[in-house]
Amino acid sequence: MKEKVINILLVEDDEVDVMNVKRAFKKNNITNPLYVAGNGLEALAMLRGQEGKPPIIPTHRRLILLDLNMPKMNGIEFLQELRADPELKATPVIVLSTSDEDKDKIEAYNLNVAGYILKPVTFMNFAQIMVTLNNYWTLSELPH
Secondary structure, three states, X not given: OOOOOOEEEEEOOOHHHHHHHHHHHHHOOOOOOEEXXXXXXXXXXXXXXXXXXXXXXXXXOEEEEEOOOOOOOOHHXXXXXXXXXXXXXXXXXXXXXXXXXXXXXXXXXXXXXXXEEEOOOOHHHHHHHHHHHHHHHHHOOOOO
């Protein structure tokens, strides 16, 4: 069976978390393309394309890993914008956040996230989460 490529967009402003995701991918031989946006506005531009240019991220088999606490446009605002866009609204999103607040979880699930995961403290736990997410989404049928 040919492995299905998933175009993963990490929307994260914390450089340490970005490095941890990249390290987890490398350590576990996750070869799916990883794109990084530092906030929601940057992520939307990468997904939509801008100034007549095509999107940076291929339009098929996309998955977004989303932090909630970011400058300029936070994760909830990004989700609201994403779900209001007919071209992007079906894109699966997994929230990766340090927020254990019920209000954040409820808001995220009301905006149709596919999952809400608390960021683990240790790199080993973080790497294991990346492997599990990658395995799950590789098996999942996503629109082409």
